[in-house]
Amino acid sequence: MTMKWCRFHSGDGSIRFGIVEGDQVLEVKGSPFEQYEKTDQRHPLTSVSLAVPAMPYNFYAMGANFRKHLDWANQRFNLKIGVPKAADMGYRSPSALIATEETIVIPSDSVGPVQYEGELVAVIGRKAKNLSMDEALSCVLGYTLGNDLSERAWQFNDRTMWRGKNADTFKPMGPVIETNLDPNNQDIKVRVNGKIVCEFNTHEAVWNLATCISRTSRYVTFYPGDVVWLGCDGACEPDLVAGDVVEIDNVAIGVLRNSIVREN
Amino acid sequence: MTMKWCRFHSGDGSIRFGIVEGDQVLEVKGSPFEQYEKTDQRHPLTSVSLAVPAMPYNFYAMGANFRKHLDWANQRFNLKIGVPKAADMGYRSPSALIATEETIVIPSDSVGPVQYEGELVAVIGRKAKNLSMDEALSCVLGYTLGNDLSERAWQFNDRTMWRGKNADTFKPMGPVIETNLDPNNQDIKVRVNGKIVCEFNTHEAVWNLATCISRTSRYVTFYPGDVVWLGCDGACEPDLVAGDVVEIDNVAIGVLRNSIVREN
Secondary structure: OOOEEEEEEOOOOOEEEEEEEOOEEEEEEEOOOOOEEEEEEEEEHHHOOEEOOOOOOOEEEOOOOEHHHHHHHHHHHOOOOOOOOOOOOEEOOHHHEEOOOOOEEEOOOOOOOEEOOEEEEEEEOOOEOOOOOOOHHHHEEEEEEEEOOEEHHHHHHOOOOHHHHHOOOOEEEEEEEEOOOOOOOOEEEEEEOOEEEEEEEHHHEOOOHHHHHHHHHOOOOEOOOOEEEOOOOOOOOOOOOOOOEEEEEEOOOEEEEEEEEEOO | OOOEEEEEEOOOOOEEEEEEEOOEEEEEEEOOOOOEEEEEEEEEHHHOOEEOOOOOOOEEEOOOOEHHHHHHHHHHHOOOOOOOOOOOOEEOOHHHEEOOOOOEEEOOOOOOOEEOOEEEEEEEOOOEOOOOOOOHHHHEEEEEEEEOOEEHHHHHHOOOOHHHHHOOOOEEEEEEEEOOOOOOOOEEEEEEOOEEEEEEEHHHEOOOHHHHHHHHHOOOOEOOOOEEEOOOOOOOOOOOOOOOEEEEEEOOOEEEEEEEEEOO
């Protein structure tokens, strides 16, 4: 069954889970990760302020997982990154997450370039370990979108990717979680200021989602709310600057939209 | 004022915060990160099962932060890792955390070596951003100990440190949080099977804790419960095998003790 889960800022200052039904958000008690009950509270979707749809306990991200993205990065930045031999997960930091319509802030001392990476994101729904390839997707609650924003000077010159990929506001995720889609055949489009600048299908992944989850689960327990970002394909241009609006679009999930400012 | 915070498994199956007073644990309502009240429930310290003393939202770890450790690692593993130019944080995964007295499980296909790294850990007490060097330690609630257990074959050969450093049970942390100590002058001892095998003082850190926190906070917001592991000095030998008991010891914090088994 298809369902769209969201989290939204409630009138009382708390953040609650809701189910998107048409142009309405139906408020629930509880969460999709535990038990929940539908309430009789409905809000027009256009009137609610959406929050990050899941707050991960562990934040996993595949890097270097699409060939055309590697070809582009190697050429643009004079690198020699090869296709990974195995689905080795990277990590990101939950502190960097923001919701759709929240603002990406480029730190004042960034020399850039700052670039988007539009990605499919799996949201884990239950505790899971040692999943076979066939079982792997059974632990997924649903799918959302992510923008793995990257400050390339820091990404390539720091010892780690702590600020290059994990500075505050650098990880937009949302808008909602769609429970029913095929992660191996999703078109992801990126628009900058309304113009399509990147388009790819997740079937181009070097390591598909089931492989990533199955391999990781051999050594690591997944928990409800954990997220797995699959990586992006193709180029990440044009470089982003203050005033830009960047959108990650998937027909089943919706649009993750964030504008960009520069820190004073 | 000196206080020792712990988390422990309560009789009703929940995990609660407590204050260690002498040989007793005083149960509290709430947490050190928010408001709390002391209750009249006391338990003998020896009778409680301690849990990981903080569940981090973000898990930061300095790598390559002590010269004698780098010298040893470069020689043992034929590496050429230099002293880092700046305090660039690495990340670990909360899923790998275990408490004192819990068991480290080496996956069955590990070729090793598996090694300890005994470290001082700062537990962040409040939300903080843009802290100067002078302000940096003001956001710290207190200090605990960590064992940054490492499977070196995976650490050096995988694309990331996901299983080399973050396999389930690979991050023992505890036993308690001591609120009053000088992080720049702590002796850390490591014992394997009762014998001291490593001893260093945190004043040898290339980048001290205030520098690490101040620099990170320029780009990243710290949250209550986040942890910052400072790194280890010296050698990490002997290599660990099933049956070993490894202890990280600091006179103010106590002893983080874990035994090792091998997965069948």
